[in-house]
Amino acid sequence: MYSKETTCVYNQQQHQGVNTPIFTSTANRYIGFDEILYPRNFNTENQKAIVDKLCRLEHGEAGLIFSSGTAAIATVLFSFLKAGDHVLFSQEIYGGTVKLIEEEFPKYNIAFDFVSSADMGNMESLVRENTRVVYTETPSNPLISVVDLEAVAAVAKKHNLLTVVDSTFATPINQNPILLGIDIVVHSGTKYLGGHHDLCFGAVITSQRLKDVIYQSALNFGGSLNGLDCYLIERSLKTLALRVEKQNASAMKIATALQENPQISTVYYPGLQQHPNHVVAARQMTGGFGGMLSFELKDVAKTGAFLGRLQLIIPALSLGGVDTTICQPSKSSHANLPEEERLALGIRDSLLRLSVGIEDVADLLRDIENAMKH
Ligand SMILES: Cc1ncc(COP(=O)(O)O)c(C=O)c1O
Incomplete structure (x- = not known):
């Protein structure tokens, strides 16, 4: 083996x-x-x-x-x-x-x-x-x-x-x-x-x-x-392990940085101690916590502008690729759900889902910071 x-x-x-x-x-x-x-x-x-x-x-x-x-x-x-x-x-x-x-x-x-x-x-x-x-x-x-x-x-x-x-x-x-x-x-x-x-x-x-x-x-x-x-x-x-290991590490860095960002209210990443399922995740996700994370902007009115200003991260559906992509679930994957049902699931307009790719994590963080700054 x-x-x-x-x-x-x-x-x-x-x-x-x-x-x-x-x-x-x-x-x-x-x-x-x-x-x-x-x-x-x-x-x-x-x-x-x-x-x-x-x-x-x-x-x-x-x-x-x-x-x-x-x-x-x-x-x-x-x-x-x-x-x-x-x-x-x-x-x-x-x-x-x-x-x-x-x-x-x-x-x-x-x-x-x-x-x-x-x-x-x-x-x-x-x-x-x-x-x-x-x-x-x-x-x-x-x-x-x-x-x-x-x-x-x-x-x-x-x-x-x-x-x-x-x-x-x-x-x-x-x-x-x-x-x-x-x-x-x-x-x-x-x-x-x-x-x-x-x-x-x-x-x-x-x-x-x-x-x-x-x-x-x-x-x-x-x-x-x-x-x-x-x-x-x-x-x-052939490159699955290489890609995923890099995505795990970058997602952890991004989640940690976003937690410190005053413009963000919540970060959802099972690698963070604060995540409600962190203990279970640490036990069963033996290889790492994955390349997917979500976060919510404090000011929901800025969500569209933030997405529009990203230069490197691509607003796109689907996930899991070498390119970092981002989407707003309330307007994409869960757009067909009645609003009441969607909100009951905790999917607000302020929620953004990031699929972390294999680019340099410093470039990704800079892209996020720049898009938020303006
Ligand atoms: C978790 C999950 N399961 C299943 C599917 C469906 O897969 P496919 O689009 O390959 O049919 C998707 C697609 O986005 C998914 O994200």
């Missing part, structure tokens, strides 16, 4: 070259072969090379990669659920996942409840006789809350529930939910795993037994990934 840094780089299954050749063929010989190669069968060499690496990074036995994080999440959920079932979701999850649940589940008569991230460890009172799955995301979007995964896994095991964790914000470098007792890990690879804002994919890592179940539905839903994108992912994964 190699360290994470080495695992990111080293391809276990080599094809003479250091990198996996790109297999683009959708028509493959079948006479004399046990397995029929086909991209939608999730069995091409390029797909397998990535899954192998992600399994080693996440300590899982098996996995699948998909054409988006959403395809991965939807396939996992619909692999295990049927009409009459019930699911517990933590409230602070990606807006697109909420949309998937609220728009699709009623069509299939699948019931659900949302629980605040802080209460996920105490969700036992909400478990029903027909509850099948507990789904959470940690750290969460956009308030970077941290869910106690060991507590969730303990309750789930007691009631024989399947646990799914979206670990996109953490990456396998910082957190390994399977080691904390979670059954299935999902990633929007579009973020840190890809890491350059230029490709879209999703990943599922789990046990061989659960993967076999997911695989049967995955074949029917068809959300597989092509060889060319696989090649880019293989390339991106």
Whole structure:
């Protein structure tokens, strides 16, 4: 077993070259072969090379990669659920996942409840006789809350529930939910795993037994990934540990500096002692606290001007890339939520979410300070 840094780089299954050749063929010989190669069968060499690496990074036995994080999440959920079932979701999850649940589940008569991230460890009172799955995301979007995964896994095991964790914000470098007792890990690879804002994919890592179940539905839903994108992912994964370690360190420096800034009222970063979930984060995020942080300007009227004056940091959606990006969740990821609901979640107009990249942290801090000064 190699360290994470080495695992990111080293391809276990080599094809003479250091990198996996790109297999683009959708028509493959079948006479004399046990397995029929086909991209939608999730069995091409390029797909397998990535899954192998992600399994080693996440300590899982098996996995699948998909054409988006959403395809991965939807396939996992619909692999295990049927009409009459019930699911517990933590409230602070990606807006697109909420949309998937609220728009699709009623069509299939699948019931659900949302629980605040802080209460996920105490969700036992909400478990029903027909509850099948507990789904959470940690750290969460956009308030970077941290869910106690060991507590969730303990309750789930007691009631024989399947646990799914979206670990996109953490990456396998910082957190390994399977080691904390979670059954299935999902990633929007579009973020840190890809890491350059230029490709879209999703990943599922789990046990061989659960993967076999997911695989049967995955074949029917068809959300597989092509060889060319696989090649880019293989390339991106080589620098995952390097990138994330740098992003962890820079985010910590920026969060600490922003805390001292008189124009900022609150900083949300689990690495800060003041963060309400710092103790849990320190226990379960063994690699670092991640590259995502949020903060609120004291004067909400200045938010637009601040964003407009940034020179280096790019106001943009998505996250997890080498370029530092910033967004205002109330006007982007959570714009479709009714105002009352949004405010109840703590997402005010003054909230800004920063995805820290790999630039020089002094340049990033100067950009923030300059944009605030004017
Ligand atoms: C935490 C999280 N999970 C899932 C998704 C969905 O991933 P994709 O956009 O790759 O479908 C996103 C996208 O922003 C996300 O941030």
